[in-house]
Amino acid sequence: DDLLKMASKVTERALNLIKSMPRVALDNIKDLPTTLYKKRHNRSRAHKKRGKGNKGQGPRGTWDPLGYEGGQRPLIGVVPSEKYYGQYAIRRQYPPISLLELQRLIDLRRVDITRPVDITSICNSNLYKFEVAKNHFGVNLTEEGCDIFAAKINLEIQWTTELVIAAVEKAGGTITTRYYDPQCLAALFNPLDYFKKGLPIPKCKLPPQDALAFYSNPEFRGYLADPEKILLAREKLAQKYGYKLPDLSSDPVKDMLLMRKDPLQIFYGLEPGWIVNLRDRCVLKPKDEDYLRYYNTVY
Amino acid sequence: ITSNMASFSTFTLRLAARNNKPLLRCISLNVNRPQSSSFIFDGIPIENKTEENAVDDVKNVSRLPLNNYKKYHGQPPDLPYKDLHKRKMLYAQFGVASGEDPRILWPTRLKLLDQEQEEKEESVPFFDRIAQIEAEKQEAENAILERRSAIAKNMSQMPKWIQEYKKKQESTQKVAKDRAVKKEALLEEARDHFGYTVQANDPKFLKMVEDKELQEKTEKKKLKKEEKLRKSELRIEKLTSKTEESKEG
Numbered sequence: 232d233d234l235l236k237m238a239s240k241v242t243e244r245a246l247n248l249i250k251s252m253p254r255v256a257l258d259n260i261k262d263l264p265t266t267l268y269k270k271r272h273n274r275s276r277a278h279k280k281r282g283k284g285n286k287g288q289g290p291r292g293t294w295d296p297l298g299y300e301g302g303q304r305p306l307i308g309v310v311p312s313e314k315y316y317g318q319y320a321i322r323r324q325y326p327p328i329s330l331l332e333l334q335r336l337i338d339l340r341r342v343d344i345t346r347p348v349d350i351t352s353i354c355n356s357n358l359y360k361f362e363v364a365k366n367h368f369g370v371n372l373t374e375e376g377c378d379i380f381a382a383k384i385n386l387e388i389q390w391t392t393e394l395v396i397a398a399v400e401k402a403g404g405t406i407t408t409r410y411y412d413p414q415c416l417a418a419l420f421n422p423l424d425y426f427k428k429g430l431p432i433p434k435c436k437l438p439p440q441d442a443l444a445f446y447s448n449p450e451f452r453g454y455l456a457d458p459e460k461i462l463l464a465r466e467k468l469a470q471k472y473g474y475k476l477p478d479l480s481s482d483p484v485k486d487m488l489l490m491r492k493d494p495l496q497i498f499y500g501l502e503p504g505w506i507v508n509l510r511d512r513c514v515l516k517p518k519d520e521d522y523l524r525y526y527n528t529v530y
Numbered sequence: 531i532t533s534n535m536a537s538f539s540t541f542t543l544r545l546a547a548r549n550n551k552p553l554l555r556c557i558s559l560n561v562n563r564p565q566s567s568s569f570i571f572d573g574i575p576i577e578n579k580t581e582e583n584a585v586d587d588v589k590n591v592s593r594l595p596l597n598n599y600k601k602y603h604g605q606p607p608d609l610p611y612k613d614l615h616k617r618k619m620l621y622a623q624f625g626v627a628s629g630e631d632p633r634i635l636w637p638t639r640l641k642l643l644d645q646e647q648e649e650k651e652e653s654v655p656f657f658d659r660i661a662q663i664e665a666e667k668q669e670a671e672n673a674i675l676e677r678r679s680a681i682a683k684n685m686s687q688m689p690k691w692i693q694e695y696k697k698k699q700e701s702t703q704k705v706a707k708d709r710a711v712k713k714e715a716l717l718e719e720a721r722d723h724f725g726y727t728v729q730a731n732d733p734k735f736l737k738m739v740e741d742k743e744l745q746e747k748t749e750k751k752k753l754k755k756e757e758k759l760r761k762s763e764l765r766i767e768k769l770t771s772k773t774e775e776s777k778e779g
Contacts, residue, residue, distance in 0.1 A: 264610040427623070430618075443660070508625050510624055517636060521643065
């Protein structure tokens with residue numbers, strides 16, 4: 232009843248207001264503030280060609296086909312089609328960085344080895360860059376400097392060889408190969424820029440089939456491989472290259488060296504689905520079960 | 531009230547100089563001022579937001595356009611229309627102060643469930659994928675082994691096959707050789723017969739060969755007949771001897 236009374240009061244007031252207002256006319260209405268107006272071209276008789284000039288192909292719309300070079304054999308006809316290069320543009324690329332360069336970064340304290348070193352840490356040194364748009368899928372650690380590498384590091388990279396793994400493990404560190412899909416790589420390359428967009432942290436997809444063989448192989452310390460098989464592989468590698476495998480269990484920084492990310496996780500200490508707000512300096516976490524389920528499940 | 535850092539530090543410097551006190555080397559400025567409106571001004575606390583806004587309006591003597599003033603002071607702009615993307619960016623930039631609902635930052639429930647459905651449909655179970663890798667590896671190995679065993683099997687049969695081939699070559703060569711020899715003999719005979727070296731394609735020679743063949747054929751037939759006759763005679767003799775024997779026995 233009270234509600235009805237209130238409603239009638241409101242309507243009465245509104246009607247009275249309208250009654251008191253002047254009649255709608257052209258002089259008391261205005262376009263929306265966001266209305267766009269086209270530039271008003273000169274409507275005089277002098278402007279008749281619509282910016283196309285006189286005669287020729289331009290105003291008559293009879294342009295030659297794209298690539299036509301006036302009869303000269305065009306570029307597409309000159310350069311032969313080399314089928315063996317066909318798929319190379321779309322293959323995954325891993326821009327290289329050598330062990331020597333990494334050691335240099337560590338020595339100059341551009342990379343902090345008291346914490347796990349992953350692709351973000353290496354990119355934050357500003358001496359290594361990759362571009363997602365150019366089909367770059369992460370860090371490829373090369374063998375140069377394998378004989379002088381001496382840093383106890385928890386390293387997470389995207390591609391490497393057996394010798395590099397041996398060099399890192401001989402120095403007392405651990406190494407993991409990890410796959411990130413392009414969306415995650417965009418976030419990893421510059422987390423600050425990513426958080427400034429207000430997007431939720433993405434969940435990492437599993438590698439495609441041809442990469443899955445590599446990332447589930449204990450020989451290459453894949454993140455999807457069986458941890459027990461990795462331990463065996465460590466011992467085998469030490470025997471192959473002839474060094475004594477350092478004992479990790481008695482290491483003071485054991486916990487740091489054994490820190491690993493979940494397969495869906497891309498940042499240490501942050502889960503997929505969370506949003507980092509830099510202005511309020513806080514992390515927003517979803518509570519709804521649908522959202523929690525989506526962001527924490529591999530399908 | 532935002533603090534202008536430069537003015538604050540110069541003020542303290544002047545104050546210290548006046549009081550002849552030793553100057554602090556590091557001045558910790560209270561940057562994290564509370565956002566709430568309990569800041570004391572002229573001894574009267576400002577309790578509500580409208581009063582604070584009014585105060586802010588009075589303080590704004592910049593004559594700048596509203597959004598320029600806000601931008602300068604790091605406040606969210608006053609926009610007539612904000613689409614979803616714009617609102618998300620405002621929240622990302624200004625946080626709670628933007629006035630937007632933080633829930634817009636995540637995808638809508640419908641979109642989320644759609645995405646989930648798509649992922650479920652398009653994905654292959656992880657262990658199946660691992661099994662497929664193993665299967666492909668095994669297949670490749672098996673193919674190699676099969677090829678090797680086939681090669682071994684064929685190599686073991688190689689001597690036999692080489693022998694057979696040689697034999698076959700011999701036989702064909704022999705046939706050709708025999709033919710050549712026969713032809714030579716005929717030519718010799720013709721030479722004897724005609725008195726000069728006759729050409730192989732000469733009609734005379736060919737006729738001679740034909741006649742010879744006919745002759746041979748008739749002889750053969752005769753021989754055959756005689757053989758047959760002899761054989762039948764032998765058979766009869768055998769039969770008669772048998773009957774005699776049986777009679778005797």
